[in-house]
Amino acid sequence: MGANAAKAAGSDAGIDGSELPARTLIDAAEIEKNYGATRVLRGVAFRVRAGEIQALLGGNGAGKSTLIRIITGLASRDGGTIRFASGRSGRESPIIAVVHQELALLPELSVAENIGIVHAASGFSRSSMRRMRQLALDALGLIDPALAGKIVDEPAGRLSLHEGQIVEIARALSTGAEVLLLDEPTANLTAAESAKLFGVLKRLAQEEDIGIVFVSHRMKEIRELCDVCTILRDGRSVLNAAPLAGLSDGEIVQYMGQPAHRAATERRPSAAAAGGALTLAGPEDTRIEVRPGTVLGLAGAPAGPTGLIAPLVGAGSGDGWSISGDGFRGAFRSPAHAVRAGVGFISGDRATKGILSQLPIIDNVVAARRVRQRTQLVRAAERPQCLDLVSALKLKAGSIWDMPSSLSGGNQQKLLVARWLNLPLRMVVLEEPTRGVDVGTKREIYTLIRQMADAGAIIVWWSTENVELIELCDAIFAFDTEGSPRGFLPEDRFTEESLAELTGMAA
Structure with missing residues (x-):
């Protein structure tokens, strides 16, 4: 620390x-x-x-x-x-x-041990564990006393991102x-x-x-x-x-070197937006119908949106959500199954849900293509493809053979976007994709996502920044702080006040 x-x-x-x-x-x-x-x-x-x-x-x-x-x-x-x-x-x-x-917790140790480890001279004893636990309760209590007692003995690997x-x-x-x-x-x-x-x-x-x-x-x-x-x-x-x-x-x-003002990204119907709707069915008889070319925003605390996102990207059953429509039935068995069905996934949690830290930039860029093609072999066409994408995204890298750790946080995020460009996608699922990036990089990501929608992809976008959802989305589905569905906010009611009322959050 x-x-x-x-x-x-x-x-x-x-x-x-x-x-x-x-x-x-x-x-x-x-x-x-x-x-x-x-x-x-x-x-x-x-x-x-x-x-x-x-x-x-x-x-x-x-x-x-x-x-x-x-x-x-x-x-x-x-x-x-x-x-x-x-x-x-x-x-x-x-x-x-x-x-x-990025988090630096030891997942197999308890919360108390993760907090107390920086104070321990060597090893853990029964008395030191008691001191660690009290130290952790005191430190957590400064932020959230109710949460302190709930998680102090939990393994860190079981915590949510915000915990x-x-x-x-x-x-x-x-x-x-x-x-x-x-x-x-x-x-x-x-x-x-x-x-x-x-x-x-x-x-x-x-x-x-x-x-x-x-x-x-x-x-x-x-x-x-x-x-x-x-x-x-x-x-x-x-x-x-x-x-x-x-x-x-x-x-x-x-x-900071950014323009003082840029017009909001224009929302417009996609040329490919006719037909082919998908239905997302969830708890409390919730049904969400989305058509190609639509940017659907998810608003609210993590529990609700992540429960919907998990089955869409093959990361679990979530909270009872399923997907149906042309070529889609139920939930995906795995992330690879979702990728081969034409579903892309971009997360702001680069360390655990995106960047392949032990592989160079080129392997990170072409990862989705290799999954779709069921190959691990380097193909001759990959190098020019990667160079084109790096150039198009203005990704600041010395070489496509450099490791991702050589890139800034914003350029690492561009790397995750590059992975899905120029692929035939039915849906792109975004989980806080602009977390930790500057204003200019956000605008670039907004433009790229809108381009994916214009090409006919359904965009499902979760963000805790309400102003971001209002600017980018065609419709917004809200969850409350407990993760329960609260319903749609139509475009003619897009205001931060309306979102705050539905979600219990202001951002």
């Missing part, structure tokens, strides 16, 4: 707390980082103050994650200086805890951190859970004088939580700890 990372990062940084201005915990200047011939950071300045919540902003590939890795000592730098203030209780540097965008994210944040808080770095921490949380977390973070900043760095692409969250912002663009800092109150949303987007 990077609890002692500041000391490691500062071993050659010239730590001297006496030289830092009052309340400044971290002061980085002219930070440079190269990966081979690629210059990732080109002279970044970054300052963190005690008692202040700072938004770290920038497009995908701007250098945010690399900067965090350098600050926490997980990566070396090629230039620049980092100074740290003295930590509490005489430590030479402050404790830094970091919560990364796992809460455990990650609780583990960071349990370290007594003086600097807390949060990389997209609300990506898997409901609006209510996010609000609780924000309350905790504000209290930690105000009462405990903790410096908090918050990475997010959601302007509503940034405005609600943060005091100042640092903006990176092409590996450079264009703003450093600037007050948010003096910046409009349009100015922030422009600093």
Whole structure:
């Protein structure tokens, strides 16, 4: 969790707390980082103050994650200086805890063990287990006391994504951190859970004088939580700890290098939208009929949408949902069965539901084609096909033989989209596909998905960002916070207020 990372990062940084201005915990200047011939950071300045919540902003590939890795000592730098203030209780540097965008829990260990493991000297004993359990209850209780007792003894592998994210944040808080770095921490949380977390973070900043760095692409969250912002663009800092109150949303987007405004994606009937409707049947006598070319949005907390998505992509029976129509009967036996039937799947959970981390970019791009063709052999046509798709998506990669880990989060997400382009698809199922990507990449993904719909595919899109559903979808089906179906919201009633009323969530 990077609890002692500041000391490691500062071993050659010239730590001297006496030289830092009052309340400044971290002061980085002219930070440079190269990966081979690629210059990732080109002279970044970054300052963190005690008692202040700072938004770290920038497009995908701007250098945010690399900067965090350098600050926490997980990566070396090629230039620049980092100074740290003295930590509490005489430590030479402050404790830094970091919560990364992708979960890093040990699935076979309990929640208590996952939280307590960063405090254990060696092994587990009966007494240490009791201490771990109480530590976990205390840390989880800061966010959600009711959830704490429910999951503390559960194996982490049984948690939902949003429960796992809460455990990650609780583990960071349990370290007594003086600097807390949060990389997209609300990506898997409901609006209510996010609000609780924000309350905790504000209290930690105000009462405990903790410096908090918050990475997010959601302007509503940034405005609600943060005091100042640092903006990176092409590996450079264009703003450093600037007050948010003096910046409009349009100015922030422009600093990030994105157009200040783009018209909403135009919804229009697909030329292939006649006939061939599919019916989704679920609990409470629910029936959803969708035609080719339709973008159907799913709104609500994870329980409802994921229960519908599972049988559509061959990942389980879900909550009693089935699919029927031309060529479709019941549920798919496996993900491969769904792919061969013409169903694509794109998830925002890149680590566990998308990226093949041990295979190069080319294998990730052509994975769906190989499943459809029932082959594992490399074909001569794959290389030019992959190059064409990488070029069309403006995917920033050194080589198609590089590993996905060399790509930014946004470019990894483009990789998952590329997998399904130019394939004959009946349906594309999207599970938070824009989670953790910047404004520009979101727009590119929106355009690609609309193109798939125009080619005749049915699009089923779950998002917890209501504004995204309103912009992209032709119809929206809502679930409440318990996962129960609440019914359709027609296009003439597309408002954030209507969605919030149906789902119990605001996003």
